[in-house]
Amino acid sequence: MKQSFIPEDAPFSGEQRVWLGGFLAGLQSRAAITENAGALASQAAATPSLTLDILYGTQTGNAETVAMDAAEMARVNGFAPTVHSMDDVSMEQLAAMERVIVAVSTYGEGEMPDNAQLFWDELSSTSAPRLENMKFAVLALGDTGYDEFCQAGKLIDMRFEQLGAKRLASRIDCDVDYEDAANGWLTETLPLANDDSAGGITAPAPAAKAAGAEKSKWSRKNPYGSKVVENRLLSGKKSAKEIRHFSFDLGDSGLSYEAGDALGVMPVNDPALVTALLERLGEHPEAAVAGHDKPLGELLSKQFEIARPSKEIIAAVAEQSGDDELRHVYSNGDKEALEAFLWGRDTLDLLNLNPKLSLSATELLGLLKPLQHRAYSISSSPKAHDNEVHLTVAAVRWKREGREHKGVCSTFLSDMIAEGDTAGIFVSPNKSFRVPSDADAPMIMVGPGTGIAPFRAFLEERQATGAKGKNWLFFGDQHRDCDFIYEDEIAIFSKASVLNRLDLAFSRDQSEKIYVQSRMRENGKELFSWLEEGGHFYVCGDATRMAKDVEQALLDVIAAQGGLSEDGALEYLTRLKREKRYLRDVY
Numbered sequence: 174m175k176q177s178f179i180p181e182d183a184p185f186s187g188e189q190r191v192w193l194g195g196f197l198a199g200l201q202s203r204a205a206i207t208e209n210a211g212a213l214a215s216q217a218a219a220t221p222s223l224t225l226d227i228l229y230g231t232q233t234g235n236a237e238t239v240a241m242d243a244a245e246m247a248r249v250n251g252f253a254p255t256v257h258s259m260d261d262v263s264m265e266q267l268a269a270m271e272r273v274i275v276a277v278s279t280y281g282e283g284e285m286p287d288n289a290q291l292f293w294d295e296l297s298s299t300s301a302p303r304l305e306n307m308k309f310a311v312l313a314l315g316d317t318g319y320d321e322f323c324q325a326g327k328l329i330d331m332r333f334e335q336l337g338a339k340r341l342a343s344r345i346d347c348d349v350d351y352e353d354a355a356n357g358w359l360t361e362t363l364p365l366a367n368d369d370s371a372g373g374i375t376a377p378a379p380a381a382k383a384a385g386a387e388k389s390k391w392s393r394k395n396p397y398g399s400k401v402v403e404n405r406l407l408s409g410k411k412s413a414k415e416i417r418h419f420s421f422d423l424g425d426s427g428l429s430y431e432a433g434d435a436l437g438v439m440p441v442n443d444p445a446l447v448t449a450l451l452e453r454l455g456e457h458p459e460a461a462v463a464g465h466d467k468p469l470g471e472l473l474s475k476q477f478e479i480a481r482p483s484k485e486i487i488a489a490v491a492e493q494s495g496d497d498e499l500r501h502v503y504s505n506g507d508k509e510a511l512e513a514f515l516w517g518r519d520t521l522d523l524l525n526l527n528p529k530l531s532l533s534a535t536e537l538l539g540l541l542k543p544l545q546h547r548a549y550s551i552s553s554s555p556k557a558h559d560n561e562v563h564l565t566v567a568a569v570r571w572k573r574e575g576r577e578h579k580g581v582c583s584t585f586l587s588d589m590i591a592e593g594d595t596a597g598i599f600v601s602p603n604k605s606f607r608v609p610s611d612a613d614a615p616m617i618m619v620g621p622g623t624g625i626a627p628f629r630a631f632l633e634e635r636q637a638t639g640a641k642g643k644n645w646l647f648f649g650d651q652h653r654d655c656d657f658i659y660e661d662e663i664a665i666f667s668k669a670s671v672l673n674r675l676d677l678a679f680s681r682d683q684s685e686k687i688y689v690q691s692r693m694r695e696n697g698k699e700l701f702s703w704l705e706e707g708g709h710f711y712v713c714g715d716a717t718r719m720a721k722d723v724e725q726a727l728l729d730v731i732a733a734q735g736g737l738s739e740d741g742a743l744e745y746l747t748r749l750k751r752e753k754r755y756l757r758d759v760y
């Protein structure tokens with residue numbers, strides 16, 4: 174059955190034939206796509222290898238994964254694909270490309286991901302080259318929960334067209350649940366890149382591997398039920414925070430990861446919030462809901478996002494609740510005022526704006542989004558912890574109108590997962606956030622608060638590999654006596670000369686605030702000399718304020734110590750980015 178799509182005489186090796194057969198058979202249930210996949214396979218058998226450039230812009234690794242999948246699909250089907258991180262592509266190279274697939278995510282409020290920013294700066298400038306010889310298609314990744322949904326993909330799509338490139342296919346804008354849509358789009362779009370009718374048959378490159386062969390079977394859709402072997406409080410009793418260390422047993426899952434990757438965790442909603450919502454609806458947890466095969470209580474616990482209100486529910490409540498303030502800020506289109514209004518409010522708070530507002534369970538579910546995983550930077554190196562993966566998570570809690578509110582996944586882990594319980598996890602690779610490939614290169618890490626997570630992993634990695642490069646950590650939080658997490662481990666790294674410099678900034682131990690960037694400025698001379706020695710500079714943590722302020726401090730240090738103008742310092746930073754020596758894991 175499987176092989177009926179592949180001509181007998183098609184020049185595939187056994188391994189390739191098996192994969193392609195499986196790939197096509199997997200598409201059988203979707204008739205439209207199957208037709209295209211069949212076309213793809215038969216075209217591949219009849220045409221020579223065509224170059225195909227696949228460009229990705231990624232913040233957390235998803236777009237890179239899509240790009241890699243696209244390359245495997247293309248390779249097995251006779252293309253000769255090359256995958257590029259966007260910032261590695263010069264405008265000269267871009268202008269020479271004939272067939273281009275772009276996979277790009279959007280970060281923050283409509284921003285380019287870090288590895289696409291330099292590319293975009295050049296592409297959007299007046300000196301960008303004409304792209305008349307290029308055919309292209311854009312796959313944009315985003316989150317409909319944000320206003321600027323897929324903005325980075327939209328901008329690149331528009332700019333390529335402005336520069337004269339021709340679309341192979343319309344752009345696809347994928348939501349967080351992107352896998353099926355992305356696969357279907359690639360299956361339909363790749364054959365359109367095959368415009369060469371020069372005849373001859375080229376076999377897939379010998380190095381071609383089946384797309385699924387190296388990929389973990391554990392994913393967002395199929396998380397591994399891992400046993401939690403440690404759930405330990407890191408912060409002290411007096412701390413304003415509750416930061417915890419979690420260790421997950423990888424059992425016989427075969428899951429693997431590297432220091433720098435993220436771990437996806439599938440949460441379950443807070444039972445108190447589920448009960449309160451059921452009461453508000455006047456429904457029983459066992460109530461059946463039309464169109465769903467699970468009872469209402471289970472749907473609200475495991476399948477729908479009930480903490481963060483969806484855009485749809487905000488619109489519906491703005492219209493129906495009769496709440497003047499919400500109606501006013503909503504209809505005004507004032508994003509900041511709406512954000513301020515929504516701050517700290519969950520779905521139940523919105524429904525409670527008007528106690529008379531009545532929604533049926535079906536109406537409510539129709540307005541909710543699916544419950545999504547949360548991703549956390551992994552805080553362990555697999556080389557230091559056999560078959561385990563660790564996280565460092567701050568439990569988010571706040572009170573509003575007398576009711577306790579909780580961050581969905583951080584408190585799922587803290588409150589609902591005891592040692593021995595299981596939680597659904599999967600690895601989200603972030604290949605661009607790694608220790609330096611040069612084991613002798615210095616490493617400078619800035620990670621206040623839980624931003625320290627990947628740097629614990631990096632230090633473990635460098636210790637385990639015996640890397641000789643020196644390491645410098647900037648860490649801080651509110652108070653030294655209760656917020657200095659991993660203090661013991663850090664002391665051991667220092668004693669073992671794995672950590673060569675440590676600068677601490679406890680913001681609230683004195684009258685004026687002291688932050689990590691204050692310490693960077695105080696130590697500017699040495700910091701600059703580490704950069705000059707080929708140092709790699711890493712930042713992890715809060716994107717909105719800390720990461721921006723740290724970047725400014727870095728620019729100030731470069732300007733002051735390098736005797737450079739503001740523009741000169743910016744150029745220096747651009748060079749660091751190009752050389753992948755300025756890397757951030759921030760959100």
Ligand code: NAP
Nearest residue numbers: 550621622623624650651680688714715718719758759760
């Ligand atoms: P936090 O709230 O960031 O606080 C840590 C320290 O940073 C505190 O001393 C805080 O001081 C200080 N701080 C506040 N504003 C700052 C600024 N503009 N510049 C420098 N330092 C500043 O710590 P947290 O509770 O652990 O939260 C960490 C943040 O990082 C969260 O937003 C989390 O989501 C994010 N995070 C992201 C990743 C990732 O991207 N992979 C990983 C881990 C954490 P004061 O409070 O005294 O002002």
